[in-house]
Amino acid sequence: MSEHVIPVRTYYAVFAALLAFTGITVAVAFLDLGPLSTVVALSIAVLKATLVLLYFMHLRYSSKLTWIFVGTGIFWFLILIAFLFADVASRGWIPPAEGWNVPR
Amino acid sequence: MSEVPSPLAHHFDDLTQQKEATTLGMWTFLVTEILFFGGLFAGYAQYRTLYPQAFAAASHHLDIVLGTINTAVLIASSLTMVMGVRAAQLGRRKQIVIFLLLTIVLGLVFLGIKAVEYTHKYHEGLIPGPGFALQGEERMQVRFFAFYFLMTGMHALHMVVGVVIVGMIAFFAWRGRYSPEYYGPVDVTGLYWHFVDIVWIFLFPLLYLLGRH
Numbered sequence: 001m002s003e004h005v006i007p008v009r010t011y012y013a014v015f016a017a018l019l020a021f022t023g024i025t026v027a028v029a030f031l032d033l034g035p036l037s038t039v040v041a042l043s044i045a046v047l048k049a050t051l052v053l054l055y056f057m058h059l060r061y062s063s064k065l066t067w068i069f070v071g072t073g074i075f076w077f078l079i080l081i082a083f084l085f086a087d088v089a090s091r092g093w094i095p096p097a098e099g100w101n102v103p104r
Numbered sequence: 105m106s107e108v109p110s111p112l113a114h115h116f117d118d119l120t121q122q123k124e125a126t127t128l129g130m131w132t133f134l135v136t137e138i139l140f141f142g143g144l145f146a147g148y149a150q151y152r153t154l155y156p157q158a159f160a161a162a163s164h165h166l167d168i169v170l171g172t173i174n175t176a177v178l179i180a181s182s183l184t185m186v187m188g189v190r191a192a193q194l195g196r197r198k199q200i201v202i203f204l205l206l207t208i209v210l211g212l213v214f215l216g217i218k219a220v221e222y223t224h225k226y227h228e229g230l231i232p233g234p235g236f237a238l239q240g241e242e243r244m245q246v247r248f249f250a251f252y253f254l255m256t257g258m259h260a261l262h263m264v265v266g267v268v269i270v271g272m273i274a275f276f277a278w279r280g281r282y283s284p285e286y287y288g289p290v291d292v293t294g295l296y297w298h299f300v301d302i303v304w305i306f307l308f309p310l311l312y313l314l315g316r317h
Binding site for chain 2: 005006008011012015018019022025026029030037038041042044045048049052053055056057058062063065066069070072073074076077080081084085088
């Protein structure tokens with residue numbers, strides 16, 4: 001339960017961290033990291049989202065049941081992404097049938 | 105508690121159980137929201153994989169300064185929201201109202217900046233449709249703008265709903281409806297607001313920062 005009253009200090013620290021990470025992600029975007037750019041940008045976004053979840057949304061102090069609910073949502077989203085990329089990545093592995101119009 | 109009706113609904117044993125159910129109910133809704141926005145993110149991911157150059161080129165049409173300012177505004181609004189929830193936990197009525205009003209102001213600033221961006225895009229002819237300005241090879245970029253307007257539009261719609269709900273909660277708080285024993289509605293409104301913030305945390309790098317170098 002979120003009966004736990006979190007000190008104002010913690011909220012300010014999380015706020016400062018979120019702003020700092022925003023600055024970092026903008027700065028890094030101007031560097032040429034090739035395909036790593038997306039990985040870095042998404043890692044920073046995941047980090048920021050985790051801070052919001054744990055502290056602003058009090059997940060750190062919430063019941064196990066709440067964790068299960070949140071985890072379920074994220075897990076199902078990952079299934080969606082995983083199966084989507086399995087499809088996109090495997091296209092063209094099998095030659096299409098004669099006269100079949102295949103999207104790229 | 106003689107004049108004021110108890111906030112405890114009859115189908116709950118006590119306020120703690122009621123609060124737990126309220127929180128879990130909001131999380132359940134947010135899980136469906138993860139999958140709602142998840143569908144949009146998945147579509148974006150697939151099209152970006154298929155048309156990487158067009159997406160990177162189209163991203164340059166977005167205003168990175170306005171995007172960054174808006175990210176900061178939204179993070180600040182999450183701070184004021186959480187301070188409002190904290191004030192509710194401590195039963196500080198006036199503080200709840202002030203922090204919730206600040207949250208509304210920041211939310212409106214975000215929407216205002218978004219409106220300015222949309223207006224620019226309209227004048228540049230970057231709205232997907234018959235008048236789309238980019239032709240020839242560049243026309244491929246229409247796919248990026250379709251996702252841009254769909255995703256930021258759905259996000260903005262959630263912001264509008266959020267502003268209205270926070271306004272209602274601020275009104276009820278001003279009327280003295282909440283106490284340290286009963287502040288579930290303030291808490292779950294916060295959860296919703298922060299979720300919408302998280303969506304933007306992902307939208308910002310994917311739309312604005314792509315292919316900047």
